[in-house]
Amino acid sequence: MNRQTLLGWSFLSPALMAVVMFFLLPVILTVVFAFTNMSTSTGILGGEYQISESDLRRLPAAGVSNESVEMLAGAGYAVRPETLALFASDFGDERADELDALHGGAVFDDRRAIERALKDLRRDPIRSVRDRKAAAEMFRISILGQRYPTEAAFADAIADIGVPDADRAALTEAAYTGWTFTTQNFELLWELPATWRYAMNSVVYVVLTLAFNVSFGLFLAFSTFYLPTRTAQTFRAIWFLPRILPPVLYVLMWQWLTWDQGFISTILRPFGIEPINWMRHTATHAWTFIVLINGCVGASLGMILFSSSLRAIPETQLYAAQVDGANRWQQVRFVLLPQMRWPILFITSYQTLSLLTSFEYILLATDGGPGRQTEVWALAAYHTALSNYGGNLEYGLGAAYALALVIIGILLSALYLRFFNFRELVAKPRIEQ
Amino acid sequence: MKQMTCALALLAATAATPVLAEDINITVWAGGSNDSDHYRIDNIKIAADILSREAAIRGEELNITVEGKRDFDGWDGFKQAVTLGAEAGNAPNIVVTSHLDIAPWASAGYIVPVEDYIDLDAWPLNNVYSNLMEIAAYDGMQWGVPQDAESRPFFFWKETMEKLGYSAADIDAMAARVQAGEYTLRDMLADAKKAVDMGLVEEGYGFYPRVSNGPDYAQFYQSFGGELMDPDTGKLVLDRTAMTEMYQFFVDAVEAGVTRKNHIGTDWDQWYSEVANGKAAFWHGGTWHYGRYTGKEGNEDFFGTIGFTLIPAGNEAGRANTVTHPLVYLVTDQEEDRAEEIAAQLVSIASEPRLNTLHAIASSHLAIGKAEAALDLYAGDRWASEATEVLLPHANAQPNHPSYGAFSEAMFKGLEAAWSGVQTPEEAVAEIEAQMSATLGDELIIR
Numbered sequence: 065m066n067r068q069t070l071l072g073w074s075f076l077s078p079a080l081m082a083v084v085m086f087f088l089l090p091v092i093l094t095v096v097f098a099f100t101n102m103s104t105s106t107g108i109l110g111g112e113y114q115i116s117e118s119d120l121r122r123l124p125a126a127g128v129s130n131e132s133v134e135m136l137a138g139a140g141y142a143v144r145p146e147t148l149a150l151f152a153s154d155f156g157d158e159r160a161d162e163l164d165a166l167h168g169g170a171v172f173d174d175r176r177a178i179e180r181a182l183k184d185l186r187r188d189p190i191r192s193v194r195d196r197k198a199a200a201e202m203f204r205i206s207i208l209g210q211r212y213p214t215e216a217a218f219a220d221a222i223a224d225i226g227v228p229d230a231d232r233a234a235l236t237e238a239a240y241t242g243w244t245f246t247t248q249n250f251e252l253l254w255e256l257p258a259t260w261r262y263a264m265n266s267v268v269y270v271v272l273t274l275a276f277n278v279s280f281g282l283f284l285a286f287s288t289f290y291l292p293t294r295t296a297q298t299f300r301a302i303w304f305l306p307r308i309l310p311p312v313l314y315v316l317m318w319q320w321l322t323w324d325q326g327f328i329s330t331i332l333r334p335f336g337i338e339p340i341n342w343m344r345h346t347a348t349h350a351w352t353f354i355v356l357i358n359g360c361v362g363a364s365l366g367m368i369l370f371s372s373s374l375r376a377i378p379e380t381q382l383y384a385a386q387v388d389g390a391n392r393w394q395q396v397r398f399v400l401l402p403q404m405r406w407p408i409l410f411i412t413s414y415q416t417l418s419l420l421t422s423f424e425y426i427l428l429a430t431d432g433g434p435g436r437q438t439e440v441w442a443l444a445a446y447h448t449a450l451s452n453y454g455g456n457l458e459y460g461l462g463a464a465y466a467l468a469l470v471i472i473g474i475l476l477s478a479l480y481l482r483f484f485n486f487r488e489l490v491a492k493p494r495i496e497q
Numbered sequence: 498m499k500q501m502t503c504a505l506a507l508l509a510a511t512a513a514t515p516v517l518a519e520d521i522n523i524t525v526w527a528g529g530s531n532d533s534d535h536y537r538i539d540n541i542k543i544a545a546d547i548l549s550r551e552a553a554i555r556g557e558e559l560n561i562t563v564e565g566k567r568d569f570d571g572w573d574g575f576k577q578a579v580t581l582g583a584e585a586g587n588a589p590n591i592v593v594t595s596h597l598d599i600a601p602w603a604s605a606g607y608i609v610p611v612e613d614y615i616d617l618d619a620w621p622l623n624n625v626y627s628n629l630m631e632i633a634a635y636d637g638m639q640w641g642v643p644q645d646a647e648s649r650p651f652f653f654w655k656e657t658m659e660k661l662g663y664s665a666a667d668i669d670a671m672a673a674r675v676q677a678g679e680y681t682l683r684d685m686l687a688d689a690k691k692a693v694d695m696g697l698v699e700e701g702y703g704f705y706p707r708v709s710n711g712p713d714y715a716q717f718y719q720s721f722g723g724e725l726m727d728p729d730t731g732k733l734v735l736d737r738t739a740m741t742e743m744y745q746f747f748v749d750a751v752e753a754g755v756t757r758k759n760h761i762g763t764d765w766d767q768w769y770s771e772v773a774n775g776k777a778a779f780w781h782g783g784t785w786h787y788g789r790y791t792g793k794e795g796n797e798d799f800f801g802t803i804g805f806t807l808i809p810a811g812n813e814a815g816r817a818n819t820v821t822h823p824l825v826y827l828v829t830d831q832e833e834d835r836a837e838e839i840a841a842q843l844v845s846i847a848s849e850p851r852l853n854t855l856h857a858i859a860s861s862h863l864a865i866g867k868a869e870a871a872l873d874l875y876a877g878d879r880w881a882s883e884a885t886e887v888l889l890p891h892a893n894a895q896p897n898h899p900s901y902g903a904f905s906e907a908m909f910k911g912l913e914a915a916w917s918g919v920q921t922p923e924e925a926v927a928e929i930e931a932q933m934s935a936t937l938g939d940e941l942i943i944r
Contacts, residue, residue: 104576105899107605108584116636118731125939174637176617183618193616194838209638211606241604255935257928258910323764344759347919433762435917436910447906451573453710454902455598457580 097463111242113218281366528575538565614841703755705777722814744922788861
């Protein structure tokens with residue numbers, strides 16, 4: 065490798081690292097997560113082995129015989145010769161004898177009950193809570209609710225209580241608390257009626273917002289193009305505000321505008337129009353405002369890009385057009401627009417991809433309402449994976465939603481590259497050939 | 498000589514340190530807490546002081562430093578912080594959170610049962626109401642200790658009721674009539690409609706429900722005879738009839754003009770100021786709303802203006818009810834067993850009636866234990882005493898089930914769809930049935 069190549073790589077390496085860290089790695093993780101049943105309950109970094117009370121009724125369906133289930137379901141604590149011997153070795157024969165006299169042969173359902181029994185010791189009571197807890201553990205005969213960090217420890221535990229060999233594999237599988245690989249997320253997505261609604265919502269959102277973005281961006285670019293430079297810059301700066309405002313603040317201003325006690329309602333009241341919540345009244349209202357909220361942010365990017373490419377067009381062409389008697393509209397239509405093909409295509413493709421995955425303004429404005437009619441695919445992914453009142457976040461299912469977006473995004477990018485004819489774009493200008 | 502010095506030094510060292518000083522840092526994270534909830538953390542600090550003093554009397558030196566944090570970005574941000582912290586091995590020692598988190602967090606191994614460290618039969622835990630203790634238990638184990646109690650009453654504006662023709666005696670008897678099932682949600686709807694028609698309240702303000710998802714909507718499901726969990730099998734229950742009737746009730750409220758079609762998502766601040774000042778005839782909220790109405794919203798005569806009852810029954814099958822959604826102290830899994838033990842002991846001490854009363858009264862919550870009613874601070878607070886009496890005996894909680902979150906989300910989505918007129922109640926119930934049976938599978942009983 066010569067020095068120049070090395071230098072090239074070293075210049076590239078920050079970008080490469082960024083691509084790996086912020087694109088490849090998240091994509092790979094999304095793919096992996098999408099094929100798991102990962103949720104808050106399963107944890108992220110793996111699980112342990114545990115059979116709890118509520119697991120018992122699921123066991124027959126998991127292929128564990130009833131005999132084993134009954135074996136697991138038995139009482140938790142028993143005062144028997146072998147447990148007493150264990151107790152005697154740590155807490156003395158005298159206490160063991162007294163307990164045997166009081167509760168010999170008794171079984172207890174839970175730890176509270178055995179602790180109460182231990183409190184009955186009078187001659188030499190176990191005074192500390194911690195010691196009593198330790199003593200109670202010695203009488204445990206059930207593995208219910210016990211967590212075993214490794215499969216081997218669990219295997220030993222179920223062997224000890226005599227679970228038949230045939231059931232051990234199924235039981236171990238059922239006892240695992242961590243996540244496992246599965247394709248059920250995709251089956252679920254396919255089955256759920258809401259999936260199609262979210263997909264349609266996304267299409268509506270992207271198409272409408274995109275149309276607004278591009279046409280309004282173009283309008284702003286052309287209308288400021290003919291203004292004196294300083295005035296044009298002021299206008300552009302104003303239209304750039306939505307993009308630089310913090311989204312929370314920006315959306316809050318829209319909320320003030322649209323509340324039923326907000327600006328629009330107040331203005332319209334003297335005209336006999338009943339105050340309504342303009343943003344949430346119906347789905348049409350909601351979509352209109354979502355398109356406006358997102359569109360005003362998106363249009364500013366288009367405006368900047370279009371303006372700069374307009375200025376790159378030699379002014380002489382406009383003079384020539386004027387000489388030929390073309391009015392402003394004809395100049396725009398026949399001289400300027402045809403030369404704007406690339407920037408328009410670029411903005412269209414770039415915005416499609418970013419709109420597909422963006423949901424923050426919808427989250428802040430309507431949170432998918434009214435009645436989930438503005439819940440787009442990306443917002444559904446967020447709600448599933450990261451927001452749940454009941455506390456059980458479904459990372460796996462959320463990742464499956466996200467994976468669909470990743471795939472669509474990659475396909476569209478490939479399509480755009482082909483459509484743009486990327487090679488032609490980066491080819492040397494003919495004049496240099 | 499050298500040997501002597503060594504021996505002396507050793508002797509001195511042994512004598513000077515009869516006990517090793519033990520330094521323990523305890524972090525407490527409290528979710529969903531605002532300024533008036535500071536005792537969720539402060540009580541742990543007071544408990545740490547008491548525990549250190551107890552240790553000192555035993556001749557041990559125990560230094561506990563308590564650090565609290567309660568400024569989280571809503572419940573979502575809090576839950577993400579706790580779970581990701583637990584995955585990374587630096588979870589806070591004590592968390593104050595919804596009891597619904599117990600099932601998923603226990604299963605993931607993020608928390609340890611408090612019963613591993615403290616005696617449930619001893620003071621002060623034997624003073625805590627047993628139904629509240631049960632709410633902090635899951636799968637036969639006591640995972641946490643209730644931090645506070647609350648309940649979600651139905652409110653009405655007394656002046657509006659008077660103008661509707663109710664006498665003062667009628668208004669006083671409302672709580673009893675609702676409890677007996679004599680005054681139902683349908684009666685309420687008729688009254689609300691009358692109030693709108695008579696111009697006592699604006700259209701859409703006859704019945705003014707909660708503006709976002711929450712345990713409150715489970716109450717209406719129960720009002721129409723719905724049951725959240727089957728007590729025999731521990732599975733969640735979707736009662737189609739009850740769910741359809743509940744959805745229908747909200748649709749009827751919209752059609753009658755007493756509730757706004759796009760009510761969900763109304764700004765909370767707007768909502769509070771409206772209900773606290775008589776803009777709505779009927780609404781429902783929580784016991785902690787008392788603090789907000791009389792404080793920030795400036796209602797100076799709460800008892801003269803606002804009446805409260807259980808959530809009325811919806812039909813014959815249902816019952817008047819209220820859901821309590823206590824927050825609980827949970828102890829997280831730590832590398833050091835000692836840290837878990839100290840954390841559990843602190844939680845136990847913080848449940849002392851005096852300490853808990855500080856929180857209850859400061860934040861307009863209810864007592865967790867019987868003895869609090871006898872304390873001057875608690876007994877002297879009219880709201881706490883009356884609410885405890887009218888509501889708490891009839892309160893039930895939502896089930897601790899790992900899939901309850903999915904159940905609750907689906908129930909609310911369906912309600913929102915029916916409410917906003919996107920689907921009929923029947924369509925909405927059919928869709929959530931499909932959704933729930935796909936996501937919950939065997940864990941769901943459909944009736």
